[in-house]
Structures are given as C-alpha cells and as structure tokens.
Amino acid sequence: MKKKSQEQRTAETRRKILDATRDLVLRQGFTATGVDQICREAGLTKGAFFHHFKSKEALGLAALADWGDFGMGLYAEATREPLKEPLDHVHRFFDIMTGFVQGNEGPVTCVVGIISQEMSLTNPNLREECAKHLEVWTDFAARLLDEAKQACPPRADFDSRELAWFLNSLWQGSMLVSKARQEPDIIVKNLQRARAYVDNLFAV
Amino acid sequence: MKKKSQEQRTAETRRKILDATRDLVLRQGFTATGVDQICREAGLTKGAFFHHFKSKEALGLAALADWGDFGMGLYAEATREPLKEPLDHVHRFFDIMTGFVQGNEGPVTCVVGIISQEMSLTNPNLREECAKHLEVWTDFAARLLDEAKQACPPRADFDSRELAWFLNSLWQGSMLVSKARQEPDIIVKNLQRARAYVDNLFAV
C-alpha cells in the first residue's frame, strides 16, 4: 500500500490544493486568500504548490474550472430522465438549485460569482474564465427553455437566452444578498418566484 | 483666501479619502485596495488617513454610508412628483436604474455588492452595514410597490417586500454578471423584463 504512481500523487496533491482553495475562496474571497494559507490548509508547502501551479492566477483559473465541473455535475441531473411533461427538465433545474441551498448549512456562495466580483476589472484572464463559466450555465438553462418551448408552444414567444441570463443574474444576486443578510431563505423564495414566472410563460 | 477652518479641512480631507476609496474599491475591490494606494490617490499620507479613520474597517463602513447616501439621492427622484398613475413611481424607479446603467461608460458596479461579496463571512461589522444598505434599498422599493397596490389593486395580491428582495437580487446579480461579460446591455434587458413582470402583476 505504500508506493504510489506519480500520476496518482500529482492528482492527489492537485486535489488537496483545489479543495483548500475552494473552501478558502468561498469563505474569504480570492484576494484575501494567500498561497501560504492554502498550503497550510492543504498540508503542503509552497514548493509543492508552485510545482503544480505556476502562479496564483493559474490557481484561480483551475479553481474556476473545478467549480464549473462540480456545478455542471449537479445540473446534469436535470436532464437524466427523458422529458415527460414539457417543463419537467426546467422544474428539475429549479429543484436542483433549491436543493443546493437547502442541503447546505452555512452560506451559499459561488466561486465564479466571487472571483467575478473581485477580479473582473483587474485580471483579464480570470474575468474571461468567469464569463465563460457564466455562459456555460446560461447555455444550459437556455437549452432547457428551448426544449420546453418545442414541447409546448409558449403563450407568447420569448428569447430563451435572454431569459436564461435573467435567471443567472437572479441566481448570482440571490447568493450575494443572502450572504450579507445571513438568510438563505431569500434564495429559495426568489427561485420560487422565478419558477412561477417561467411557468406562467407557458400556461394556457 | 488662505485660512481654512479646521471643520472645513476635515471635511475636505475626508471627502478626498472617500472619493479615492470609492473609485478604487469599485475598480479592484476592498481587499485589494491598500491604504497606501488610497492615500496616494487622495494626495495625502498615512498620517492624515489614520487621523480621520481609526482602521481600514472604519473606512469601509464610511465608504458604505457614503455610497448609500449617493444611491438614495438618485432614487429619491422617483417620488419627487406626486403619483398620477398607479405605477408612475415604480416606473421611474426602473428608469433611474436604467439611466444609471446607460449614463455610465465603463462597468456598472456597486460598493455594497462588492464589499458584501468580499467581506460578509469574515467581517461582521462590514457584513451588517452591507445588509443594512441592502435593506434600505428593499424598503424603498417595497414602499413604491405598496403605494402602487393601494392606488390600483393587483390582479392577485403579492408580498411587496418579497418582490422587492427579488428585484434587489436581480439588480445586484445583473451588475455582477455584466461586469464579467463586459456587456452592460444585459442589465438593461433584465430591468426591462422585471418591469414587464411587475406591470403584469397589476394588468387587467
């Protein structure tokens, strides 16, 4: 049980660093999180860190990618079963978000939202990566809406991407507001309202 | 023309510091903005700074209060003229936000949103001040909605405060997303959708 392949060691070390980074960034933001602190939390030293990441910016990009994988893993559940009713997948999408809020003691936050807010105007690479991940989310939501539209013509046509950006903005803003207010319930209520709004676009 | 009262000098110096702080925080966030940098931008030294603010946290609190004054100064315009039609003030409220976006070259950001995101989980005092300012915004919006409800019964009753939090979340999230995407237009479109949504709550 002793010998580990280099591949494995690298994977484990990277994971330790990315986990520590996620936890610390969610709690105190990207700028306030130092490399030393990450190393301490990960049980490593700077030598290891800078062997795997050439800079803190590179770490930020990796942390965003990692968070994106995590998120899309959750959201993918929404489309696992085939569509029975037109809004099935859309509803599951809302349920997943609501579940993420309720199954989470402590504040509900998002690495992308945090790094967007902190770094968008000072670090073009991080900004672009954030934009990319927001776009992935929006694309996914827009596809669900398009799918629903195809299964059931809405009472008046609407732009799925525009609505998806609306929902994304609401989602990010809800987490932000709820963090300051220390009241996750506001996210749930906002999601309920948004869901009812979408339903109403289709209702006969 | 030389002699200045101490009162006046204090006021001017504080203003210089607060202006510099606002500009720098909006651009690079609170954590990334150093006291030295603020002093440089304000044309002062640390001696002056710590004479007027006992800590960086105290500065943050003052910057939030200052931003709150600025914002409410803008929003107050919405209710300057008496209500002619039930949704007059609500519409003006939306117009003010839209105007703030369009009359602003460069990214649209908010000191409260930035500090909320960065400091909510690490600095209770800043968190609470942020929550207070978000609440002021929501109170204002909720009052406009209540007023409209009184002037014209909605097609189905709704909770004004809940809707106001929904709008606040959307507003904050829109700024966040638009900053990452470098596209202020998304804010305008979100506001249009929100306005139509509110209108629809009242429509016959």
Place this chain on the structure above:
DNA sequence: TTTTTCATACCAATCGGTCGGTATATTTTA
C-alpha cells in the same frame, strides 16, 4: 541514473498600523 515531486530557506515588496514631531487653527489668559 534521470525525472518528477515536494520541503526548506529565502527574496523584495507590500500589508495595516504606530509614532514622534511639526504646522496650523482655536481657545484661554493677561
């Protein structure tokens, strides 16, 4: 033995904050 992984020691720069001292404004006293 060569390459990869990681620890140790170190760097210049910057962080928030303090401190002694000076210049200016205001109040008190003569």
Place this chain on the structure above:
DNA sequence: TAAAATATACCGACCGATTGGTATGAAAAA
C-alpha cells in the same frame, strides 16, 4: 488685543507580519 496654551491636522519614517514568487536540494518514482 496680543501673547500664551492647547487642540487639531498632517507628514513621513518605521514596525512586524505577510504577500506572491524563486533557488536549491533531498526523497521518491521511473
């Protein structure tokens, strides 16, 4: 009303701690 005493405003050097990042070498795997 002028001088003296005090309070306020501000400067700039300095503090220990921490920042992101590097150079070197040892342990471990290939």
